[in-house]
Amino acid sequence: MRIAVISDIHGNLEALKTAFWDIEERNADTIICLGDLTGYGPYPNEVIDFIREKRIISILGNYDAAVVEEKFNCIRPNEVNKFCMPWAARELTQDNREYLKSLPQNFVVKFQGKEIVFVHGSNRDMNEYLKENSKEAEEAMKEFSGDVLVCAHTHIPYEKHYGDKILLNDGSIGKPKIGRPNGTYIILDMQNNSLNVEFIEFEYDYEKTAAAMEEKRIHLSCINNIRTGIE
Template sequence: MKIAVISDIHGNLEALKKAVQDIEKRKVNTIVCAGDLVGYGPYQNEVIEYINSKNILLIYGNYDAAVANNDVNFIKDTPFNKNFALPWSVNTVSEENKNWLKKLPESITLAINGKVIKVVHGSPLKVNQYLFEDAEDTKEIMEKFQGDVLVCAHTHLPFVKYFGDKMMINDGSVGKPKNATHNITYALINIDYEISAEIIELKHDNSALIEELKRLDVHKEVIDSFVEGK
């Protein structure tokens, strides 16, 4: 069985379409989205509509929660987020879509061929906790984790790592990478008697998205983050 995990789309519709088209070519059984459909990008409602048109399992991310509830505590409480980034997204996303985001689950647990895969956005403890590959709190989380595979997102930095006989996967980001590129990443998990996983990276050009942000007169810090991949 093949499972693809996407996340951190952040209003980047073209990147999302490109990722899903590539996934569909690989004949996966299930697509799971680990949250953060909205925030930053210009096509936040369109991303939700596209996700709804596909058979995708879905949880909410911290930015989804921040926008749906107009609550900066789910994201970094900085002047930029509080005074611009969050208000702009709150005003951009429709009330219908905010209510839809509020109904999404916080996590998904899949039991396949005797293996347990848990999908969260930040960590099993908090939706906005960053679990970096070599951090001490990541190791502590994995020591306590009861399943076989923990899939997370949020950092926008992809990796696959073993902690003893347990695997941790971060699928990276479809729409807003933080590895100094514009490239799309997602995770592809193969589950048979054993589990294997790989990070798929697709070349992408965000020029059209950046021009749309400029046309909308979005804050320069948002534009720069897409330009620089940070």
């Protein structure tokens, strides 16, 4: 079984479509999205519509929760978010708002005796950053009772082993923080009782996204991030 894991699309429809067709070519059996469909990018409704149309399994991200609640208890109350969260909340259709409300905060796959748990932030909190080699990651993995924990939220992909347990981060489809304007995702290839992780980095027409952001007068910091991959 091959599972593609995507996350942190943040309203970037162009990046999502490119990732989807790339995944199709790599013959994944299914796609799981770890949340943050909305925020920052110019197309929150279109991204949600695409996720729903393609029947992609998705969980709730912290930014999705903030947009639905229209509160800052799930995101940082900085100047960018003070613009982007209310903007995305105003843009959302009621139908898509209800869709986000319906999303679970985790998803579990059991395969060949292994338990793989998919979360947005961590197994403890959707807004917790499990950065590579961090104290938070070590603590979270001590508490984790499954075999593989797959998270997002940091926008930086990595793989880290904690004894027999594995922590994975898929990076970000639509708001990169890797120093390049490319999206990232992972494919979990599970066969013969083994797990192989493929880290994928892809290019897309980020200038198309940036132009749409400029047209909609989205915060300049978000536009610069799309063009540079630096927050």
